[in-house]
Amino acid sequence: MAARTLYEKIWEAHTVREEPGQPTLIYIDRHLIHEGTSPQAFAGLKAAGRKVRQPQLTFAVMDHSVSTKNRLLPVLDADALGQFEALARNCEEHGVHLFDMHSKNQGIVHIIGPELGITQPGQTIVCGDSHTSTHGAFGALAFGIGTSEIEHVLATQCLTQFKSKTMKIEINGKRPRGVTAKDFILAVIGKIGIAGGTGYVFEYTGEAVRGLSMEGRMTMCNMTIEGGARAGMVSPDETTFAYLEGRPFVPRGGDFQVAVDHWRSLATDPGARFDDSLTLNANELAPMVTWGTNPGMVTQVTDRVPDPSSFNDPVDREAASRALVYMGLKAGTPIEDISVDRVFIGSCTNSRIEDLRAAAKVVAGKHVSKDLKQALVVPGSRRVKVEAETEGLDKIFRDAGFEWRDAGCSMCIGMNDDVLPSGERSASTSNRNFEGRQGKGGRTHLVSPMMAAAAAIEGHFVDIRDWKNADGAE
Amino acid sequence: MEPFIKHTGLAGPLDRVNVDTDQMVPKQFLKFLTREGYGRVLFYDWRYLPGENPNPEFVLNQPRYKGASVLLARANFGCGSSREHAPWAILDYGFRAILAPSYADIFYNNCFKNGILPVTLSNEQMDELFKRAEKEGYRLTVDLQQQVVTDDSGLRYSFEIDPFRRDCLLRGLDDIGLTLVHDQHISNFERKNLKQPVMYDPVDVKFHKQPHLQRN
Numbered sequence: 001m002a003a004r005t006l007y008e009k010i011w012e013a014h015t016v017r018e019e020p021g022q023p024t025l026i027y028i029d030r031h032l033i034h035e036g037t038s039p040q041a042f043a044g045l046k047a048a049g050r051k052v053r054q055p056q057l058t059f060a061v062m063d064h065s066v067s068t069k070n071r072l073l074p075v076l077d078a079d080a081l082g083q084f085e086a087l088a089r090n091c092e093e094h095g096v097h098l099f100d101m102h103s104k105n106q107g108i109v110h111i112i113g114p115e116l117g118i119t120q121p122g123q124t125i126v127c128g129d130s131h132t133s134t135h136g137a138f139g140a141l142a143f144g145i146g147t148s149e150i151e152h153v154l155a156t157q158c159l160t161q162f163k164s165k166t167m168k169i170e171i172n173g174k175r176p177r178g179v180t181a182k183d184f185i186l187a188v189i190g191k192i193g194i195a196g197g198t199g200y201v202f203e204y205t206g207e208a209v210r211g212l213s214m215e216g217r218m219t220m221c222n223m224t225i226e227g228g229a230r231a232g233m234v235s236p237d238e239t240t241f242a243y244l245e246g247r248p249f250v251p252r253g254g255d256f257q258v259a260v261d262h263w264r265s266l267a268t269d270p271g272a273r274f275d276d277s278l279t280l281n282a283n284e285l286a287p288m289v290t291w292g293t294n295p296g297m298v299t300q301v302t303d304r305v306p307d308p309s310s311f312n313d314p315v316d317r318e319a320a321s322r323a324l325v326y327m328g329l330k331a332g333t334p335i336e337d338i339s340v341d342r343v344f345i346g347s348c349t350n351s352r353i354e355d356l357r358a359a360a361k362v363v364a365g366k367h368v369s370k371d372l373k374q375a376l377v378v379p380g381s382r383r384v385k386v387e388a389e390t391e392g393l394d395k396i397f398r399d400a401g402f403e404w405r406d407a408g409c410s411m412c413i414g415m416n417d418d419v420l421p422s423g424e425r426s427a428s429t430s431n432r433n434f435e436g437r438q439g440k441g442g443r444t445h446l447v448s449p450m451m452a453a454a455a456a457i458e459g460h461f462v463d464i465r466d467w468k469n470a471d472g473a474e
Numbered sequence: 475m476e477p478f479i480k481h482t483g484l485a486g487p488l489d490r491v492n493v494d495t496d497q498m499v500p501k502q503f504l505k506f507l508t509r510e511g512y513g514r515v516l517f518y519d520w521r522y523l524p525g526e527n528p529n530p531e532f533v534l535n536q537p538r539y540k541g542a543s544v545l546l547a548r549a550n551f552g553c554g555s556s557r558e559h560a561p562w563a564i565l566d567y568g569f570r571a572i573l574a575p576s577y578a579d580i581f582y583n584n585c586f587k588n589g590i591l592p593v594t595l596s597n598e599q600m601d602e603l604f605k606r607a608e609k610e611g612y613r614l615t616v617d618l619q620q621q622v623v624t625d626d627s628g629l630r631y632s633f634e635i636d637p638f639r640r641d642c643l644l645r646g647l648d649d650i651g652l653t654l655v656h657d658q659h660i661s662n663f664e665r666k667n668l669k670q671p672v673m674y675d676p677v678d679v680k681f682h683k684q685p686h687l688q689r690n
Contacts (some may be wrong), residue, residue, distance in 0.1 A: 013667075017659040022638050025656060027663055030671075037557060039507040050650070053660075056670050059679075065505060079505035086507055091680065098680040105677045116677060130556040130580060144580055146558035147509075148587035148649065156653045158660055162636070194492060195550035198579055228553065230579055248675035294492055294553075315491050315549070322490075415501050434496045434554060436519050 003269035006235050007166050007201050010141040010266070014124050016158055023160040029123040031057055031153050032109045033096070035083040036064040036415070037128030041150035042090040053157045055095040059118055060087055062101045063108045065415045068378050068405035071101055080416070094154075107381020107407040110134040110348040114218065115383055117247025121236040121263040126153060131348045131431065133224040137217035138244070139236035139266050141201070144225060164230050165199055165275040170206035173282040178465035180358070181216030182350060182429070182448035184208065185223040186288035186298045187280065194296040197229030200276065203268060204234050208282035214243040215354040222349045223431050226295040235267035287464050289335050290433045290446040292323035297433075299335065301451070301463045307331035326435055327443050328423070336461050338445070341424040343368070343375040343456035344438070345402075345449055347412035350429035351380030353387050355449040360393040362453035362470050368401035369459030375402040376418065378410040402456070414439045427455035476589045477646030481570045482615040485607045486534050486542025493547060494554035495581060499563050512559055513566030544614045546603050547574035551592075552581025561588045571616040573623065575600050586639050589646065591618055593633050602629070618644055 004012075017025040033041075038060070045052070052058065065080035067073070075081040084101065091098035099106045105116060110131055113119040121139035126132060128150045135142035149159060171184055189196075202224050209217070217234045224232030234240075241260050244250045251259050286300040297320070299306065308320035308331060324331060329338070345351070345359050356379065368375045377397045379385035385407055388394055394404045411418040412430035414437070420426050422441025429452050430437075433444035447455065450464045450471065464470050503515045521532045528535045534542065545564065551574040552560060561584045564572070571591045585592045593616060595603070606612055606625065615624045618640060623631045642649070653660075673679075 016663045017656050025653060025659065027660070027667065036504050040509045040558075043507070044509075048648075048650070054664075054668070077505075082507055083505055088680075095681070099678075100680060103678050103680075105679065118671065128556060128558075130554065144556040146556055146561075146580060146584035146587060148558060148584065152650050152653065155650045156660060157664075158653055160649070160653065194553060195576060195578070198550070198576065228550070228578060248673055248677050249671055250674065251672070252674055294494070319491055413501050415504060432494075432496070432554060434494045436500055437496050440500070440519055 003272040005166055005268045005272045005274065006139055006203060006233055006266055007141060007164070010122055010124065011163060013122065023162045025158050026124060026161050027158055028126055028153050029057065030059065030113070030118060030125045032113055032125065032127035032132070033058060033060045033150065034064055034109050034129065035062050035087040037147050038090065038150055039083060039086040040147045041128070041154060042086070042094070044151045045154055050155045052094040052096065052154045056097070057157060058096045058154065059099070059113070060091050060096050061099040061106060061109050061112060062087060063106070064409045064413060066101045066408040067416050068408050068410050068418060071406055104382055107383065108348045108351065108409055110222065111352060111380035111384065114138065114214070115247065115381060117244055117250035120244065120250065121240060122266045126159065130225045131222050133232050134218050134222040134348060136221040136224070136231050136233040137214060138240055139233060139263065141231055141233065143231045164201040167197065167200045167202050167229070168274040168277040169202050169204050170277065170279045171204070171208040171282050172206045172279065173208055175208045175211055175282050176285065177471045178287055178450065179282070179285050180448040180450065181212050181219040183285055183288045185220045186290070186295065186446065187285050188278070189223065189227045189295050190288070190298040191280070192227055192278065194226060194294050195228040197224065197227040200229045202227070202229045202232045203274070204232060209234060210237065213354055214239060215352040218352065219349055223295065226431060236263045237267065287448060287451050289451065289461055291327065291329060291335065292320065293326055293433055293435050295431065295433060295446060297323055298446070301335050301461060303335055305329045305331055305333045305335065336463065339371065339425070339460040340427045340445070340455050341373045342420060342426045343372065343452050344378070344411040344426055344428040344430065345376065345452050346378030346380065346410050347430035348380065348409070349431040350449050351378060351384065353384050355429065356384065356388050356393050357391070358471070359449040359453035360396045362450050362464070362467065363400040363402070363457060364396050366400055366457045368456045371459045372456060373424065375456045376405060376411060377402050378405045378418070379407050381407045411438050413437065420444065427452045427461065475587070475646045475648065478570065478589055478591045478618055478643045480615065480617045480619060481543065482613060483543030483570065484539065484541055485544045485546055485603065485612050485614050486539045486569070487546040487604050487607045488533065489548060489604055491548040492550045492553055495552055495557050495560040496554055498552070498560040499557060504557060504559060509562050511566065512563035513568065516563040516567045538610045541568065543568050543570050544616060545569045545572045546600065546607055547572055548600065549575045549597070551577050553578035556580045558584045558587070561585050561590055565590055573600065573603060586643060587649065589643065591616060591643060593623060595623070595631055595633060599631050
């Protein structure tokens with residue numbers, strides 16, 4: 001058989017029906033839902049008199065609008081309450097698993113899928129959330145869908161899909177100290193642009209990617225959508241299997257070995273053909289900071305805010321000018337001179353235990369800048385929260401002047417009351433620096449957890465590579 | 475879904491690249507439980523000043539574009555979040571067709587589920603349309619049957635579109651109904667491949683109908 005990519009293997013294994021000139025009907029193994037985008041799908045289902053075809057393949061969680069403060073208090077936001085109630089009602093009515101806001105396993109949908117072992121290699125996984133690409137880190141085909149498609153999956157457990165092109169993104173060499181998976185993916189997006197991946201599925205490979213933990217791989221796959229690609233993937237390997245072993249939904253004993261043998265066979269074959277490729281060298285990469293209003297407007301921490309006139313394309317020039325006005329930045333300003341008002345460590349991009357460990361190491365024994373208005377740590381899940389507390393990370397953060405919160409999407413999207421006020425500037429470990437994303441008029445700079453932690457201490461961006469013992473990997 | 479066959483209407487220009495779905499429908503409007511009524515909040519932060527007063531600086535607020543139903547847009551339109559609230563808002567505002575050089579993937583798919591036709595034209599063609607739309611009352615006809623965009627002054631741009639998507643829009647087909655025609659294929663696939671998830675370690679998940687899934 002010809003050499004195949006991971007993507008092709010999963011695609012072929014999930015093809016229910018194909019006919020020339022039509023999209024392929026593919027089977028969906030795991031469907032994740034949350035309170036934000038699912039109510040209209042259930043309503044549509046009901047209006048059409050349809051049922052959930054395979055309720056046990058759908059997993060629901062409350063994450064987008066949940067409070068990260070005391071969750072035992074009544075929900076005051078009536079609209080959010082309506083969403084929670086609708087999700088609970090829909091799950092009950094249709095027999096769907098629900099991790100509600102009081103579950104010990106509650107967390108951001110893209111954090112809990114992997115940590116419970118619901119996410120596994122070779123699966124097709126969808127969710128009404130663009131950051132579903134996260135799960136591709138396990139060698140799954142995972143992508144975000146709209147509400148109509150949620151309804152489609154609920155009713156049929158399938159989706160009609162056009163096959164994507166594939167792009168191999170290879171990062172060679174060893175990851176330099178202070179440079180993380182977040183910096184890798186920001187560098188990739190900076191290179192290809194935020195539409196550079198449209199029509200593609202990415203597979204990340206190369207020594208530096210292989211050397212990443214599952215947390216790091218998830219960060220890269222998570223932000224794949226910011227480069228416009230449908231999904232990001234990493235071929236499963238020993239790191240993947242070691243992460244999965246013993247998780248609640250992962251087979252045990254002999255069954256685990258059988259699963260691993262299958263998972264191993266999914267990796268892209270040597271010599272498999274990709275439609276396109278991009279190669280980067282890890283030793284040329286540095287900590288990244290976004291300066292504009294999309295994740296492609298990014299530069300190295302040692303650089304300056306670019307001059308719009310330096311862009312060749314008039315469209316880029318115009319977009320950069322507009323972004324600088326919104327961000328309240330002057331061209332030529334050194335990135336390290338940009339001061340921040342708030343720091344947010346959290347989101348489905350960077351709120352896993354490894355992210356919190358790395359940030360805690362940076363802030364241990366120090367205190368956030370007196371000019372800072374707020375420094376927030378929001379663990380991605382309650383499991384992560386407990387694990388961090390067991391390790392004493394909560395104390396390190398609190399002692400350094402951070403607020404230690406309960407799990408949820410929080411200030412990445414600001415659907416609860418964790419909002420970046422207008423005109424204020426954040427260093428954020430999240431994934432989008434769009435206008436108003438963290439709050440109307442808020443100015444977001446995307447960085448890694450270590451970079452965010454260091455910015456909190458100094459009150460402005462700093463090059464984490466200058467700090468001793470900063471890198472959790474050391 | 476309402477079929478899209480041919481539509482003639484006023485062109486409304488939005489001359490910005492990379493318009494993301496956060497701009498189309500900001501987060502505070504993602505908490506409603508229906509698909510209706512999002513037209514009022516489309517481009518909310520650009521469109522309104524405090525107190526929900528129309529911002530005169532925002533192009534679509536100009537009286538001349540009132541009632542626009544063909545949206546002229548730029549590259550990578552609809553990037554970012556998968557929220558279908560974005561196309562719901564576009565449709566509810568009154569747009570039936572979008573003309574742009576390129577679209578983000580999820581948004582593009584979502585348009586077809588809602589009877590909105592996203593037409594892809596070249597950058598040069600879009601430049602020309604933006605220029606022509608400076609003239610007050612500039613109207614365009616978007617004909618999906620013929621796959622052409624035309625105006626009253628002889629402009630005629632043909633466009634490509636996937637035949638399957640075209641057919642679904644022309645007939646206003648219900649996607650789910652279409653898939654359920656292949657129910658037997660799905661059942662066959664499930665017989666061969668379906669493995670139910672097993673919870674080896676019980677976790678505190680609410681699950682009402684199939685408690686047998688919990689196994690120690």
